[in-house]
Amino acid sequence: MALLEVQDLTKRFGGLMANQDIDLHVSPGEILGLIGPNGAGKTTFFNCITGFYPPTQGAVHFLDEEITGWSPERVCQAGIARTFQIVKVLRDMTVLENVMVGAFLRYPRTADARRKALEVLGFTELADVRDQISRNLTIADKKRLELARALATEPKLLFLDEAMAGLNPTETNEAVAMVRRLREQGITMVLVEHVMKVIMPLADRVVVLDSGEVIADDVPAKIATNERVIEAYLGEKYRATD
Amino acid sequence: MTSSMKTNRLNWLILIILAAFLLAFPRLFTQPFLQRTMILILLWSVLGLAWNMIGGYAGQVSLGHAIFFGLGAYTSTLILTKWDISPWIGMFGGVVVAVVVSAIIGWPSFRLAGHYFAIATIAAGEIFAVMFRNWRWAGGAVGVYLPIIRGERIANFQFHEAKYGYYYIILAMLAITMLATYLIERSRIGYYLKAIREDPDAARSLGINITRYKLYAIMLSAAFTAIAGTFYAQFVLYISPNTVFALLFSIQMCLVAVLGGTGTLAGPIIGAAILIPMAEYTRVYLAGRAGGLHLVVYGLLIMLISIYQPGGLMGLVRQWQQRWSTRAQRRDAAVAVPAHHRLERSEGSGDVTDGAS
Numbered sequence: 001m002a003l004l005e006v007q008d009l010t011k012r013f014g015g016l017m018a019n020q021d022i023d024l025h026v027s028p029g030e031i032l033g034l035i036g037p038n039g040a041g042k043t044t045f046f047n048c049i050t051g052f053y054p055p056t057q058g059a060v061h062f063l064d065e066e067i068t069g070w071s072p073e074r075v076c077q078a079g080i081a082r083t084f085q086i087v088k089v090l091r092d093m094t095v096l097e098n099v100m101v102g103a104f105l106r107y108p109r110t111a112d113a114r115r116k117a118l119e120v121l122g123f124t125e126l127a128d129v130r131d132q133i134s135r136n137l138t139i140a141d142k143k144r145l146e147l148a149r150a151l152a153t154e155p156k157l158l159f160l161d162e163a164m165a166g167l168n169p170t171e172t173n174e175a176v177a178m179v180r181r182l183r184e185q186g187i188t189m190v191l192v193e194h195v196m197k198v199i200m201p202l203a204d205r206v207v208v209l210d211s212g213e214v215i216a217d218d219v220p221a222k223i224a225t226n227e228r229v230i231e232a233y234l235g236e237k238y239r240a241t242d
Numbered sequence: 243m244t245s246s247m248k249t250n251r252l253n254w255l256i257l258i259i260l261a262a263f264l265l266a267f268p269r270l271f272t273q274p275f276l277q278r279t280m281i282l283i284l285l286w287s288v289l290g291l292a293w294n295m296i297g298g299y300a301g302q303v304s305l306g307h308a309i310f311f312g313l314g315a316y317t318s319t320l321i322l323t324k325w326d327i328s329p330w331i332g333m334f335g336g337v338v339v340a341v342v343v344s345a346i347i348g349w350p351s352f353r354l355a356g357h358y359f360a361i362a363t364i365a366a367g368e369i370f371a372v373m374f375r376n377w378r379w380a381g382g383a384v385g386v387y388l389p390i391i392r393g394e395r396i397a398n399f400q401f402h403e404a405k406y407g408y409y410y411i412i413l414a415m416l417a418i419t420m421l422a423t424y425l426i427e428r429s430r431i432g433y434y435l436k437a438i439r440e441d442p443d444a445a446r447s448l449g450i451n452i453t454r455y456k457l458y459a460i461m462l463s464a465a466f467t468a469i470a471g472t473f474y475a476q477f478v479l480y481i482s483p484n485t486v487f488a489l490l491f492s493i494q495m496c497l498v499a500v501l502g503g504t505g506t507l508a509g510p511i512i513g514a515a516i517l518i519p520m521a522e523y524t525r526v527y528l529a530g531r532a533g534g535l536h537l538v539v540y541g542l543l544i545m546l547i548s549i550y551q552p553g554g555l556m557g558l559v560r561q562w563q564q565r566w567s568t569r570a571q572r573r574d575a576a577v578a579v580p581a582h583h584r585l586e587r588s589e590g591s592g593d594v595t596d597g598a599s
Contacts, residue, residue, distance in 0.1 A: 050447065076449035084447070090440035101437045104430045105449040113430070153449055 290510025301439025306363030314471025385482025503556025
């Protein structure tokens with residue numbers, strides 16, 4: 001039984017075919033990696049699922065409910081949370097306030113939302129910066145804050161858009177450890193990532209997009225040897241680091 | 243922790259002293275001009291706080307709030323003059339009318355981002371001014387004089403011997419508006435409005451229906467603005483489209499909040515306490531010679547605030563508080579644990595990482 005089921009999803013921007021007939025499913029508890037060269041349509045796909053773009057065609061089902069074309073807020077209420085490729089922290093609010101905004105979705109009372117937010121801050125190791133204005137955080141902490149804020153909405157499925165781009169090796173390792181801990185909590189995740197070294201050992205399954213189409217959907221080991229994938233994308237990058 | 247508790251106690255102390263001063267004010271200062279100015283400061287504090295609910299917390303800059311002010315003033319006045327019903331009841335009628343109209347204006351306008359929302363509200367304001375100028379039943383361009391009712395009773399909402407009555411009514415209205423703002427700030431709606439102001443997309447991704455919350459904000463804002471409108475009508479005893487629906491009213495509401503600091507509880511009150519006496523004194527002392535001078539001062543103020551202090555005066559206060567608290571934290575840290583690397587890092591690299599994001 002799939003948690004998320006995407007059928008024939010197509011998104012056109014005028015003459016540009018950003019996503020074409022994408023079929024994809026996410027099973028409960030798994031980590032799905034979504035990779036592809038720049039402009040492959042990864043973020044567009046994210047935006048179609050999470051309600052920021054209405055898909056041109058196709059259907060999206062989440063927990064047996066059709067959520068195609070739902071607004072972002074309804075998608076989030078249904079249990080899908082996301083982060084953004086370009087971080088969108090609430091700049092003039094403190095770290096704690098940022099996470100409380102997320103927590104209010106399931107905990108309407110301020111005291112409860114605060115308790116939930118503190119719990120998430122502890123889990124994401126942001127507790128000691130909780131009173132800082134979030135615009136003053138480092139990039140790594142801002143990304144972690146976005147993750148914390150999304151987690152505070154208690155999602156069943158979490159979409160992370162390049163959560164590790166722009167991080168240094170130490171910060172990347174911390175982020176990987178965080179993803180592993182999230183999985184232990186039973187949260188299903190879809191990771192969009194450029195850093196191959198990160199996605200390959202982390203993901204249970206990898207879907208490769210190229211020019212808006214799915215060109216491969218397999219376990220990481222087979223993806224690494226897939227001819228079409230190597231041709232489209234992995235070629236220099238993955239082999240060079242091997 | 244200790245330093246924040248100290249500022250908290252200091253805030254309460256300031257509030258109590260201020261409240262005592264305000265309660266005693268009419269006994270301490272009996273000159274009519276001073277009392278009138280004080281009433282206007284309190285009135286504009288209410289208006290600034292009301293504007294702040296949508297313009298400050300939610301960040302939707304409205305320059306059409308005279309609509310709700312005018313509707314409050316006109317509704318209670320017409321109910322009084324046409325049917326002889328108490329302005330206290332009329333006040334709630336004004337609230338209902340203003341809230342409904344605010345939703346009708348807000349619902350389509352909230353689709354417009356940034357400056358376009360402000361422009362749409364200016365246009366809506368002008369529409370109402372023109373409408374009331376041509377509506378003969380409501381007095382047309384001449385306006386409406388309120389009937390004089392003798393008897394110095396709160397129930398009449400009119401005072402002719404002394405201004406105490408007006409003073410305490412508007413003080414109570416301010417207290418209620420402050421309480422409402424405090425409750426908004428502390429609850430889910432306040433957090434949501436700030437999130438919408440900071441980043442609408444992030445807010446939506448967290449399950450916030452941004453149109454619905456902006457509507458809540460403008461409806462609350464319109465309700466308090468309408469109450470102030472009824473007060474104004476009862477205080478001046480004459481209303482006309484050119485006064486209560488004037489664009490200048492909308493601008494001044496915005497300016498009071500912006501000068502003091504938007505999105506804060508104290509900001510609009512501080513703004514009113516500075517701007518209103520200034521406007522009154524320039525109006526009185528330069529009357530006849532340079533009638534529009536306070537408008538020139540407004541213009542200059544807008545320019546100065548937007549260039550040097552976009553956070554308003556409360557922004558300055560916050561900067562000082564932060565400087566104090568980091569100094570206090572450093573002292574605490576030096577005594578207890580030397581490792582406070584995150585604090586140091588954030589101070590050093592804040593602006594650099596901002597650019598990178």
